Amino acid sequence: MHRILSKEVLAPDVVRFWVEGPHIARKRKPGQFVIVRASDEGERIPLTIADVDKGRGAISLVVQGVGKSTRYLNSLSEGDVILDLAGPLGRPTRTPPGRKVCCIGGGIGTAVVYPIACGFKALQGDVTVVIGGRSRDFVILEQELRAVADRLIVTTDDGSYGERGFVTDALRALIADGHAFDEVVAVGPLPMMKAVVDVTRPLGIPTTVSLNPVMVDGTGMCGGCRVSVGGEQRFVCVDGPEFDGLQVDFDELQARLRAYREQEQEALRLYNDQVAACQAPR
Amino acid sequence: MAKKTIQKTKVPMPLADAHERARSFEEVALGYPVDMAVLEAQRCIQCKNIPCVAGCPVEIDIPLFIKQVADRDFEGAFKTLMDRNVLPAICGRVCPQEEQCEAKCTIGIKNEPVAIGRLERFVADYAAVVKFTDDTPPSPPTGHKVAVVGSGPAGLTVAADLAKMGHGVTVFEALHKPGGVLVYGIPEFRLPKSIVEREIEGLTRIGVEIKTNHVIGQTFTVDELFSELGFEAVFIATGAGLPTFPRIPGINLIGVYSANEYLTRSNLMKAYQFPRSDTPTIRGTRVAVIGGGNTAMDAVRTALRLGAEHAYLVYRRTRAEMPARLEEIEHAEEEGVEIMMLAAPTAILSDERSRVRAIRCIRMELGEPDASGRRSPVPMKGSEFDLDVDTVVFAIGQGANPLIRNTTPDLPVNKWGNILADDGTGATQKPGVFAGGDIVTGGATVISAMGAGRRAARAIDAYLRNPSADGFSPTDV
Numbered sequence A: 001m002h003r004i005l006s007k008e009v010l011a012p013d014v015v016r017f018w019v020e021g022p023h024i025a026r027k028r029k030p031g032q033f034v035i036v037r038a039s040d041e042g043e044r045i046p047l048t049i050a051d052v053d054k055g056r057g058a059i060s061l062v063v064q065g066v067g068k069s070t071r072y073l074n075s076l077s078e079g080d081v082i083l084d085l086a087g088p089l090g091r092p093t094r095t096p097p098g099r100k101v102c103c104i105g106g107g108i109g110t111a112v113v114y115p116i117a118c119g120f121k122a123l124q125g126d127v128t129v130v131i132g133g134r135s136r137d138f139v140i141l142e143q144e145l146r147a148v149a150d151r152l153i154v155t156t157d158d159g160s161y162g163e164r165g166f167v168t169d170a171l172r173a174l175i176a177d178g179h180a181f182d183e184v185v186a187v188g189p190l191p192m193m194k195a196v197v198d199v200t201r202p203l204g205i206p207t208t209v210s211l212n213p214v215m216v217d218g219t220g221m222c223g224g225c226r227v228s229v230g231g232e233q234r235f236v237c238v239d240g241p242e243f244d245g246l247q248v249d250f251d252e253l254q255a256r257l258r259a260y261r262e263q264e265q266e267a268l269r270l271y272n273d274q275v276a277a278c279q280a281p282r
Numbered sequence B: 001m002a003k004k005t006i007q008k009t010k011v012p013m014p015l016a017d018a019h020e021r022a023r024s025f026e027e028v029a030l031g032y033p034v035d036m037a038v039l040e041a042q043r044c045i046q047c048k049n050i051p052c053v054a055g056c057p058v059e060i061d062i063p064l065f066i067k068q069v070a071d072r073d074f075e076g077a078f079k080t081l082m083d084r085n086v087l088p089a090i091c092g093r094v095c096p097q098e099e100q101c102e103a104k105c106t107i108g109i110k111n112e113p114v115a116i117g118r119l120e121r122f123v124a125d126y127a128a129v130v131k132f133t134d135d136t137p138p139s140p141p142t143g144h145k146v147a148v149v150g151s152g153p154a155g156l157t158v159a160a161d162l163a164k165m166g167h168g169v170t171v172f173e174a175l176h177k178p179g180g181v182l183v184y185g186i187p188e189f190r191l192p193k194s195i196v197e198r199e200i201e202g203l204t205r206i207g208v209e210i211k212t213n214h215v216i217g218q219t220f221t222v223d224e225l226f227s228e229l230g231f232e233a234v235f236i237a238t239g240a241g242l243p244t245f246p247r248i249p250g251i252n253l254i255g256v257y258s259a260n261e262y263l264t265r266s267n268l269m270k271a272y273q274f275p276r277s278d279t280p281t282i283r284g285t286r287v288a289v290i291g292g293g294n295t296a297m298d299a300v301r302t303a304l305r306l307g308a309e310h311a312y313l314v315y316r317r318t319r320a321e322m323p324a325r326l327e328e329i330e331h332a333e334e335e336g337v338e339i340m341m342l343a344a345p346t347a348i349l350s351d352e353r354s355r356v357r358a359i360r361c362i363r364m365e366l367g368e369p370d371a372s373g374r375r376s377p378v379p380m381k382g383s384e385f386d387l388d389v390d391t392v393v394f395a396i397g398q399g400a401n402p403l404i405r406n407t408t409p410d411l412p413v414n415k416w417g418n419i420l421a422d423d424g425t426g427a428t429q430k431p432g433v434f435a436g437g438d439i440v441t442g443g444a445t446v447i448s449a450m451g452a453g454r455r456a457a458r459a460i461d462a463y464l465r466n467p468s469a470d471g472f473s474p475t476d477v
Helices: A022-027 A068-075 A107-122 A142-148 A167-176 A190-203 A250-257 A261-279 B034-041 B062-070 B074-084 B088-094 B116-130 B153-164 B193-205 B222-227 B259-267 B294-305 B326-335 B403-407 B446-465
Strands: A002-011 A014-020 A033-037 A045-053 A058-064 A084-089 A100-106 A126-133 A151-156 A183-187 A207-210 A226-229 A232-235 A242-244 B145-149 B168-172 B209-211 B233-236 B256-258 B286-290 B310-314 B338-340 B343-350 B356-369 B375-379 B385-388 B391-394 B433-435
Touching (some): A022 A045, A022 A058, A033 A058, A045 A068, A045 A084, A058 A107, A100 A107, A100 A167, A100 A190, A107 A126, A126 A167, A142 A151, A151 A167, A183 A190, A190 A250, A226 A242, A226 A250, B034 B062, B062 B116, B074 B088, B116 B193, B145 B153, B145 B222, B153 B168, B153 B233, B153 B446, B193 B209, B259 B391, B286 B294, B294 B310, B294 B326, B310 B343, B433 B446
Parallel strands (some): A100 A126, A100 A183, A126 A151, A183 A207, B145 B168, B145 B233, B256 B391, B310 B338
Antiparallel strands (some): A014 A058, A033 A045, A033 A084, A045 A058, A207 A242, A226 A232, B356 B375
16 A cells, blocks of 8 residues: 655646655666556556655656546545555666757656656756647646756647647757757657657657557566567567657557547546536535 | 275266356356265275375375365364365366376276365365364474565465465565466456455465565566565566467457456456456457467356357367366356367458457368377468457467566576476575476466475475575476
8 A cells, every 4th residue: 555645736637646655766767667556446557657756765656637547546635545556667768878868748748758858867968858738737847857958848739838839840940950869759649759750760860759558467467568669569568668669550559549448438437427426415 | 794886976066057157257166065075075995005195296185185074074174185285275176186186096097086176175165164274383483584476376385385384474476466377367257266365365374474566576676585675585486477479460459368468357357347347358249269278268268258149269279189177178168168179360350440350260280299299280271261250369378477587687597488497496596596387387287386386395495494505406497
């Protein structure tokens, strides 16, 4: 059982928790994730470790409430407990020293980019960060990233904050300005990562993406998280979560993410009905 | 006095009705009531040379416990079992007795052997109902600490044996529930999870500590178990945990599962109760399971229970070569599983939504015997056919999980990634590290893993008493 030490809302339906987990905090490296199971009937869901506080033995998780499990998780409060937390899982980000890198976060992916940017910065990297959101309200972790980044650009789809446009527009502009990146790291919705790769591929810029497929055990046992990378079958939980973005079959992964769409909607509908029933005046 | 006549056949096991059970996750085999158990126990002639004991990987005193059942001394029988086997309710259900103790039974030479497995299960279940406990006092604490990695059959057996010897034992389990394959792999209808919980509770009562959500190799490495947590020996029993898929087109379509995923969703995550439980699974109406082992049988019978109208078992050899237990094949057939022999998949076909539409198979014929002694299947040119299905489950064997070998470079493994360990002791080439079960042998049975645990416990005990003692010679597996 892992106590929630604090909770804050970062954006609509996006919550940051600090959770007790001394063993995980002690070992975790940038890029790694945990499997969370919030309740006894709950799913096992993979969440990237956004940050650690070794002194408090705590990790931070940024959760976007999308389906039943994540919405339930986001309904928990400071002092509540998370039933199961296992990790750190996956391979750490490869952060060679002195790298000139552009870290791109879209929406909730920004929470995954934050520890990666920290990892590069800790090894004397020159770190450019681009973060994007639909609108101002959906831009998260700007202050935290500003503290790490050598330069930071915010984009919003509607222009309500930062530069109007997509993260790829900002990436193109940076490259046009003469930034010669050794590597681009992109984390966000699959269409965004695919769009980034479309920019970097012709330029031959090594590009790393962090994938978040359907997962069950998270330890290599089930194969549910398999992806095609360069035509080879890889398991995201033990071989990833980060892969060479130029080699990932995004279309296949996008299709696999839809595997349980109908069941997810049914579960969410029932959950919303339950919540509404609890909140209804008696 | 008239010469005692022996009943030629086993007292039949009461089974749930095939039609009803095929749609239910309730247990299929119902177990002997007391009188049937006593009757069956009376078939044992207490022969002098006790061949059955030699057939038991954990060397239960089988004639003694059966005599105790015949004498209605059920508590005595329970103690006899527990003396050698801490998981009797599990073994009574899932051991392949027909290849082990019962295969050696003297009665079995001319008649059906004594139903040793059913009697073992009876005693364990009876003991649970009347709450017998194994009150053998544990040995005085030795002060030694042993880490066991994995809480499946091998890990639980080692843990129990070492705890009884007075050693401090901590079991690390990666998942949120202990039991390993007993919990995520074997379905409720063959092994109710309440029974696994009950037998694991017995272990915690004798002092075994179980830590779930600890992924060794990640949360702690094997070396950290020694250096940071102060364990003096480590037993690795992580099982056969990496699914294999054939290299055929369509393998990543929606609706294609490894047996591990299909069974884990249903068993560990209770997807059959969705939406009461949160984990979904695809409830296919036409399901093809590829394979012929016990895992394939578990998967195809699960498909029926999840609502499949057609549950096909596609196997490249014939029924006679299937590695599954005969009893499981028969149960599957009774429940309506359709077995397609001499066929193998060559491609999985997609609909416009990337979901499985059909599986393309090729007919096989049996050729020359292969290394395993079984006649190897040979594809028949031009015999491809399509089978309309919406779900495909591969139960074609397992690789070794990489998490420990990736983080323990000085632990030698074979070319398949299985840990090299001495068959008699479980000792590896890394001092203080022992291994057993499927991570050493590749996919095998619950009881063979328990046998490995039993042998390793003796060796670990000896090692703890004298760490410098050499003499372990890991053999090539």
